[in-house]
Amino acid sequence: MVRVRNLRGGLPALVAPLVAVVALAACGSSSNTTSTKASPSASQPGASKPAVVIGDKNFPEENILGALYATALRAKGYKVTLKDNIGSSEITYKALTSGQIGMYPEYTGTILTVLANDTANPPSAAAAYSQSKAFLAKHGYALLAMTPFSDSDVVVTKVAYAKAHHLTTLANLAPLGKSFKLAAEPEYATRYSGLIGLKKEYGVVPNFKPLATSALVYQAIDSGQVDGGDVFTTDPQLKSGMYTPLSDPKGIFGYQNVAPIVSDKVLNAEGPAFASTLNAVSALLTLPAIQKMNAAVILDKQSPASVAQEFLKANGLA
Amino acid sequence: MHTLIEALRFIGHNGALPSDPAAPTLVHLTLQMLAISGVGIAISLAVGLPLGAWLGHLHRFSFAAINVSNFGRALPSLAVLAIGDAILGLGLTVTEVALVILAAPIVLTNAYVGISGVDPEIVDAARGMGMSGWRILWRIEVPLAIPLLFAGIRTAAVYVVATATIASLAGYNGGLGYIISDEQSYHLSGVLGAAICVAGLALLVEGVLALVQRSLTPHGVRLEQDVRGEEDLDALLPVTSASPL
Amino acid sequence: MIALATPAVVIPTFGGSPSSYACERANRLFCANWVSRNWSSVLWPALRQHIVLSVVAVAIGFAIAFALALVAHRRRAVERPVILISGVLYTIPSLALFEILVPFRPLGLSARTAEVALVSYTLLILFRNILTGLRDVPDDVREAAAGMGMTARQTLWRVELPLALPSIIAGVRIATVTVIALATVASYICDEGLGVPILAAIQDGVFKTELITAGGLAVALALCADGLLVLLQRALTPWSRAQAR
Numbered sequence A: 001m002v003r004v005r006n007l008r009g010g011l012p013a014l015v016a017p018l019v020a021v022v023a024l025a026a027c028g029s030s031s032n033t034t035s036t037k038a039s040p041s042a043s044q045p046g047a048s049k050p051a052v053v054i055g056d057k058n059f060p061e062e063n064i065l066g067a068l069y070a071t072a073l074r075a076k077g078y079k080v081t082l083k084d085n086i087g088s089s090e091i092t093y094k095a096l097t098s099g100q101i102g103m104y105p106e107y108t109g110t111i112l113t114v115l116a117n118d119t120a121n122p123p124s125a126a127a128a129y130s131q132s133k134a135f136l137a138k139h140g141y142a143l144l145a146m147t148p149f150s151d152s153d154v155v156v157t158k159v160a161y162a163k164a165h166h167l168t169t170l171a172n173l174a175p176l177g178k179s180f181k182l183a184a185e186p187e188y189a190t191r192y193s194g195l196i197g198l199k200k201e202y203g204v205v206p207n208f209k210p211l212a213t214s215a216l217v218y219q220a221i222d223s224g225q226v227d228g229g230d231v232f233t234t235d236p237q238l239k240s241g242m243y244t245p246l247s248d249p250k251g252i253f254g255y256q257n258v259a260p261i262v263s264d265k266v267l268n269a270e271g272p273a274f275a276s277t278l279n280a281v282s283a284l285l286t287l288p289a290i291q292k293m294n295a296a297v298i299l300d301k302q303s304p305a306s307v308a309q310e311f312l313k314a315n316g317l318a
Numbered sequence B: 001m002h003t004l005i006e007a008l009r010f011i012g013h014n015g016a017l018p019s020d021p022a023a024p025t026l027v028h029l030t031l032q033m034l035a036i037s038g039v040g041i042a043i044s045l046a047v048g049l050p051l052g053a054w055l056g057h058l059h060r061f062s063f064a065a066i067n068v069s070n071f072g073r074a075l076p077s078l079a080v081l082a083i084g085d086a087i088l089g090l091g092l093t094v095t096e097v098a099l100v101i102l103a104a105p106i107v108l109t110n111a112y113v114g115i116s117g118v119d120p121e122i123v124d125a126a127r128g129m130g131m132s133g134w135r136i137l138w139r140i141e142v143p144l145a146i147p148l149l150f151a152g153i154r155t156a157a158v159y160v161v162a163t164a165t166i167a168s169l170a171g172y173n174g175g176l177g178y179i180i181s182d183e184q185s186y187h188l189s190g191v192l193g194a195a196i197c198v199a200g201l202a203l204l205v206e207g208v209l210a211l212v213q214r215s216l217t218p219h220g221v222r223l224e225q226d227v228r229g230e231e232d233l234d235a236l237l238p239v240t241s242a243s244p245l
Numbered sequence C: 001m002i003a004l005a006t007p008a009v010v011i012p013t014f015g016g017s018p019s020s021y022a023c024e025r026a027n028r029l030f031c032a033n034w035v036s037r038n039w040s041s042v043l044w045p046a047l048r049q050h051i052v053l054s055v056v057a058v059a060i061g062f063a064i065a066f067a068l069a070l071v072a073h074r075r076r077a078v079e080r081p082v083i084l085i086s087g088v089l090y091t092i093p094s095l096a097l098f099e100i101l102v103p104f105r106p107l108g109l110s111a112r113t114a115e116v117a118l119v120s121y122t123l124l125i126l127f128r129n130i131l132t133g134l135r136d137v138p139d140d141v142r143e144a145a146a147g148m149g150m151t152a153r154q155t156l157w158r159v160e161l162p163l164a165l166p167s168i169i170a171g172v173r174i175a176t177v178t179v180i181a182l183a184t185v186a187s188y189i190c191d192e193g194l195g196v197p198i199l200a201a202i203q204d205g206v207f208k209t210e211l212i213t214a215g216g217l218a219v220a221l222a223l224c225a226d227g228l229l230v231l232l233q234r235a236l237t238p239w240s241r242a243q244a245r
Helices: A007-027 A060-075 A089-097 A108-115 A125-138 A159-164 A170-179 A186-190 A195-202 A214-223 A236-240 A264-270 A272-284 A287-299 A304-314 B002-012 B026-058 B062-074 B077-088 B092-116 B120-128 B133-166 B183-216 B219-228 C018-026 C032-074 C076-091 C094-101 C111-135 C139-147 C152-190 C195-203 C208-236 C238-244
Strands: A052-055 A080-083 A103-107 A141-143 A153-158 A181-184 A207-210 A228-232 A243-246 A258-263
Touching: A052 A060, A052 A089, A052 A264, A060 A080, A060 A103, A060 A272, A060 A287, A060 A304, A089 A103, A089 A108, A089 A258, A103 A108, A108 A125, A108 A258, A125 A141, A125 A258, A141 A264, A153 A159, A153 A214, A159 A243, A170 A195, A170 A243, A181 A214, A186 A195, A186 A207, A186 B183, A214 A228, A214 C195, A236 A243, A236 A287, A258 A264, A258 A272, A264 A272, A287 A304, A287 C018, B002 B183, B026 B062, B026 B092, B026 B133, B026 B183, B062 B092, B062 C152, B062 C208, B077 B092, B077 B133, B077 C152, B077 C195, B077 C208, B092 B133, B120 B133, B133 B183, B133 B219, B133 C094, B183 C076, B183 C094, C018 C032, C032 C076, C032 C111, C032 C152, C032 C195, C032 C208, C076 C111, C094 C111, C094 C152, C111 C152, C139 C152, C152 C195, C152 C208, C195 C208, C208 C238
Parallel strands: A052 A080, A052 A103, A181 A207, A181 A228
Antiparallel strands: A103 A258, A141 A258, A153 A228, A153 A243
16 A cells, blocks of 8 residues: 555545535534524534544545545534545554544444454345444444445456456466466455455465555556456446456455444544434445446546535435 | 664565565565666666767767756656656556656766866867877777766666666556555565665665776876865766856 | 435436546546646645745755855865765665654654655755855955955855855755655655655556646646746856856
8 A cells, every 4th residue: 555645535624614614504404403502503413512533444435435424524513524545444443443533434344354353254234234343342333324335345357358267256266376467455465355265265376466556456457467356346447347257155255335433432422413414324325326426536536525525415415 | 663673674584574475575676676777777878878978079069968967857756757657657668768768867968078078188189199089089088087977877876776766656566666665565664674775775886886986987087086185975966066057 | 223224315417517527537648627626626735735845845954054064164074974974865765765764753754754854865965065165266265355354254254155156056956956856755755745646646547637737747846946046046146157158
């Protein structure tokens, strides 16, 4: 991972206050506060609450999620600082446990395999959710409602390559051995939902090429530098029909719905409206919704903040 | 300091990564970097030395020859790599092209100033003795211009090593920059270890070239330098740094 | 709490009409729309940060180099160690030096670390040029000043420094251009400057427009600074132009 912050992701810090002001003016009071104060400034549930820092990980979908949650919270009057592009799950979780951030959106399967080091594959999305929720509760973190969409890793190759080697599932890669060049982010090497699981469950030991981002992985596949790569199921590039995804029957990539991890301390400090605002946003994130947002950010190079703003506005949350 | 000790240990283990046994070793990456830099320097010398020396011998196009290094120096290396990436795509070719674009001007200007700066009386005397232009260049001007020629070569060589390190940020996956750009896998201790290696490599290249320069400098010129008390390091920068243009 | 039942979700067409993003989708070399859309949020802040980084580095470097040069002017013994240390620092590739400085506690991943490294690069250039400029003042001029009854201090400020001005400004010029180039690499550790959009664009699957624009801005900044300083040099030292003719 290159230690670079996406300036475009830092945009929320600049634009969001303006957006919040406009949103406050336009939306009026749609709060569900239980405050007994009568003054108008208290009609926003977040107005009297302490400032909170939320973070997101280092790829576009997470940047969008961070922008969505931050914008929605600010629309409800919360004082939110968005720490964008922190890093991989391992790094961002450390930022959470060290108190640098109070919340970040994470994937349920990743919580189990990466954060909890639990490689027993859950049988369903609901199971993945409840197991990860239980793990986090032991450490003093709450897991809020999960999104309808799921976004797991998937290994893809070019269509021609898959045809030539008769590839439909990950197990088909085993006989290729090291002649199969696989590109993925550096953390792939140490993860069960990565090289470790590939070896253990499918006997696949590829020639691994670490690349900093998903975009570079696609580029390496396109240019023929590698034969396949690890990408995300919600990527807009997958809709082009140029790539063949390999199925994962043993489920090493797991069920991956998104849910915000919040520390219990922050949850108590920010009040019930904090959680309900976040849940309202999560409920809107269907697969088509997140796919369209990904396309706008990844293909059109729009900023996550403006995409998040437009989406929330269209759905009455900003 | 904890990280420093870890870094030294990393170097001691030849850059082994516990999480990935197939990761390239430090030795491999260092040699790779020397190879990339070597090609870059070689091409830059092949382009800059003959052209600069010939122009200097003829005393033609002085404005262009002297200012090309100012222009080259002004080009931020990462920007050149970036623009090259956009036009030519990622990879080794772009890196080498960028290295040559950045280093050749330094070699050219120093060759020009060195050759053209040789005492005209000496050149006249040689011409009077019946030497051809070619012989004058080879037997008089080049030996006398060794200090400045090498100032350019040394500066360019170090510059190439530095840019080769940065190339890994610009999408080229090789050399010691491979480690420095991947803090995720190698952690700060690994990155620090690789950085120390890069620093050492640059100083080594500079030192070796300084020795080569010393051995190639004609005896008379070396005596003159010692008498004048010139610092060897003084020749680190191209002579154009002192002349107002 | 399991996922809530999905309500009817409205998905707007992001950014207006899809055709306005055709250029970005095709990843053409230069999309004017992207530039105008992202100027104030991405490009201008990066440019502004870059200018600040560079100006601060040159200013601090100049202050330190000036003080050291004045001391070295009086006490020759100071010169060697300063040249040696700053020469070594200058040779270390910038990315390596940035990473080596990061573990030190008060520094870390911040603009301060970048500034420390950038200043050390300017030190060699500025120290050497200021000292050379002071030393190059002809002895008879100094003697004439003494003869006129000037103190050493007055000689320094009224005679030596003005005459050293061409060399000093030449040094500032080289230092500025060098720092602007190095500051693009500094973005890797401090998240400021034009290197940020460059690095982000490379990771973004080589987003060409951003690469060309940010890279082009860095090159333009360096060339502009160089040009402005040349003009300043000519304005402050009109007599040197006459001499050069």
